[in-house]
Amino acid sequence: MKLGYLVSQYPALSHTFVLREVRALRRQGVEVCVASVRSCDRPIAELSADEAEEARQTFSVLGAGYLHALAANLRILCRHPFGYVRGLLYAWSLSRGTPKLVLMCTFYFLEAVVAGDYFERQQVRNIHTHFSSTVLLLLARIFRVRYSLTLHGSGEFADVVGFHLAEKVAGATFVATVAQYGMSQVLNASDPAHWHKVVVLPLGVDVEAFRPKNAPRRNRGEPFRLLSVGRLSAAKGYPILIEAVALLRESGRDVSLTLVGEGPLRTPLERLIAGHALEDVVRLAGACNHDRILDYYDSSDAFVLSSFLEGLPVVLMEAMAMELPCVATWITGIPEIIENDAEGLLVPPASASAIADAVGRLMEDPEAARRLGMAARRKVVAKYNLGRNVERLAQEFRARLAS
Numbered sequence: 388m389k390l391g392y393l394v395s396q397y398p399a400l401s402h403t404f405v406l407r408e409v410r411a412l413r414r415q416g417v418e419v420c421v422a423s424v425r426s427c428d429r430p431i432a433e434l435s436a437d438e439a440e441e442a443r444q445t446f447s448v449l450g451a452g453y454l455h456a457l458a459a460n461l462r463i464l465c466r467h468p469f470g471y472v473r474g475l476l477y478a479w480s481l482s483r484g485t486p487k488l489v490l491m492c493t494f495y496f497l498e499a500v501v502a503g504d505y506f507e508r509q510q511v512r513n514i515h516t517h518f519s520s521t522v523l524l525l526l527a528r529i530f531r532v533r534y535s536l537t538l539h540g541s542g543e544f545a546d547v548v549g550f551h552l553a554e555k556v557a558g559a560t561f562v563a564t565v566a567q568y569g570m571s572q573v574l575n576a577s578d579p580a581h582w583h584k585v586v587v588l589p590l591g592v593d594v595e596a597f598r599p600k601n602a603p604r605r606n607r608g609e610p611f612r613l614l615s616v617g618r619l620s621a622a623k624g625y626p627i628l629i630e631a632v633a634l635l636r637e638s639g640r641d642v643s644l645t646l647v648g649e650g651p652l653r654t655p656l657e658r659l660i661a662g663h664a665l666e667d668v669v670r671l672a673g674a675c676n677h678d679r680i681l682d683y684y685d686s687s688d689a690f691v692l693s694s695f696l697e698g699l700p701v702v703l704m705e706a707m708a709m710e711l712p713c714v715a716t717w718i719t720g721i722p723e724i725i726e727n728d729a730e731g732l733l734v735p736p737a738s739a740s741a742i743a744d745a746v747g748r749l750m751e752d753p754e755a756a757r758r759l760g761m762a763a764r765r766k767v768v769a770k771y772n773l774g775r776n777v778e779r780l781a782q783e784f785r786a787r788l789a790s
Contacts (some may be wrong), residue, residue, distance in 0.1 A: 391515070393523050403677040428693075501679050564721025581609060588779060612640060612688045613690075613746065615628060629656065629665065642668070643670070690706035697720065707724070
């Protein structure tokens with residue numbers, strides 16, 4: 388089986404799970420050709436070994452340059468004139484006449500032509516996407532290909548009309564969602580005639596790589612070390628988490644927090660940390676390659692997810708696989724992976740006091756925290772094992788594409 392993968396950016400720190408999925412599919416005998424709209428997010432020298440290998444064999448749509456784009460458009464206009472015009476008119480129709488959206492959809496169309504030209508030269512007839520579904524929707528109007536989607540949430544569900552979700556589901560071979568919550572949102576936004584295409588195919592982690600060490604994590608006299616991993620963006624709720632640390636410190640609890648990730652909120656978060664005089668307690672560690680993230684899990688006592696919006700975060704699976712007791716908000720798909728008081732602690736979103744109380748419980752009862760961590764790993768091994776879940780994805784490709 389030969390597949391095309393269209394990704395918004397690959398490799399990328401925030402899309403590590405896509406890299407793992409692609410490589411796992413290849414291990415299962417699937418030939419995968421990857422096209423990335425944007426080039427890799429770091430210089431090649433800063434990539435891990437597997438990222439560098441993927442970067443070298445990935446076609447970059449924008450990285451190919453203007454001359455390549457011009458040549459690709461001329462080739463496709465000559466080779467598929469009706470498809471080319473059909474795709475351009477459809478792109479403009481998606482804008483609904485809004486000047487800004489006309490320009491945006493035109494760029495999406497040009498990206499679709501360049502990506503489609505690459506896939507055609509690779510003789511790829513079936514294309515799957517993460518985070519580039521509008522480009523792929525247009526590509527399928529230009530070329531004779533079949534496509535499928537993985538939708539993560541929750542950004543795709545914020546404006547289902549502007550995201551053209553119903554149109555994408557209607558044209559797809561199948562649509563994978565990473566959680567039951569995501570499936571419900573896709574069904575709500577699409578025609579029931581296409582509901583049979585929508586399946587839940589969770590992401591996963593390598594449960595052998597993400598395995599806890601036998602040595603005790605915490606030495607006597609050290610602070611209780613909290614960890615959170617994610618982009619420094621509003622959706623992650625990090626100001627609430629920092630407020631929770633301040634509350635814990637005010638109550639006399641010796642805690643520290645490490646935030647791993649980079650993003651637009653770094654400066655506001657630095658000001659908030661300084662405002663609470665937490666410079667020695669809260670650390671913004673910056674971005675981290677996936678081959679070094681294990682060190683952060685190994686040196687932490689608990690994981691906290693304070694998000695307002697999520698699909699089903701892979702970092703939560705990683706922490707659970709490492710037997711870290713987890714505190715997470717009870718939003719979207721998160722209750723599907725954590726049953727409260729069984730595999731972790733769930734708290735209401737946007738509540739610093741609730742996070743502080745939950746962390747306090749973990750600190751007061753180390754044995755209960757240990758039991759939660761062990762149960763969390765069992766859940767991930769049972770339901771979010773990367774190898775098993777990619778095998779299910781490969782079976783879905785084979786079944787749908789053979790029909």
